[in-house]
Amino acid sequence: MKKYSKQRELILNSLRKRKDHPTAERLYLDLKNEMPELGIATVYRNLSDLCEEGQVIRIKTSSGPDRFDGNTMPHIHFECKKCGDIVDIVLFENEVKQLDNDLKKFAKQISAEVDGSDITITGLCKKCKKKLR
Amino acid sequence: MKKYSKQRELILNSLRKRKDHPTAERLYLDLKNEMPELGIATVYRNLSDLCEEGQVIRIKTSSGPDRFDGNTMPHIHFECKKCGDIVDIVLFENEVKQLDNDLKKFAKQISAEVDGSDITITGLCKKCKKKLR
């Protein structure tokens, strides 16, 4: 049976508040200020659990450790190839619907049952675009 | 200056021929039959190089090591949550175009310059769907 823990609550709340996508270690370092007795294993453990429950999203990056996202609204990600930054792109309901429809249609090809998707756009973010000129 | 090596050629050709998406280790073990002197570092090294050149695609999986894909035609992936299998979903030209358009439109929100995308559909594959009943 699942038990409450203030560590898990802290991790989830903090992730919901922030709009970046920290690594487990980044989150650990930041939270250690609020709760000095926090251990890094606890952070990894709870992040994994929260991901399984669907309360947190694990983002695989092209290089470097996983990032975590407390935003569970339907959205997609942009990853900058230059600076590695990951940004949310929020979709309108009709966009989500259209995208879901398309993906389901594609999945018919292989007779699979779709239950989710993971879309990442790559390129240059606003900042890095400017720096290049 | 880039030099030819029979190891790299073997790796690339083998990846082009197979339609699965092997891990570096799987590929290494398989190729070791054809070329017993092959070293695993050579496989990792060449796979990374080929990915940078755009001749091979690195697929991040939700758990487990990276998979590699020699198919550079525009396509998306399906990952089965049950068995972990990854399958290609090939798109028609018009589907690719529509998808690209949509993604570019989304990216405008954050003023980013798009140069690629990575789409994975998750769910149950044909086989696992059957097993469940």
Added chain:
DNA sequence: ATAGTATTTGATAATGATTATCATTATAAT
């Protein structure tokens, strides 16, 4: 072909991220 050089290889050590272990502590049920 030959010598010279630059790159690649294979073996293995090192690293980085994540998970496993386990004694202690906190939460929940009786």
Added chain:
DNA sequence: ATTATAATGATAATCATTATCAAATACTAT
């Protein structure tokens, strides 16, 4: 309050990948 169960934190262990480096190989200019 007692007991049972799950979570924690410290740290060891694991897994995938990258770095190192001497030896082998590919290319270039003679």
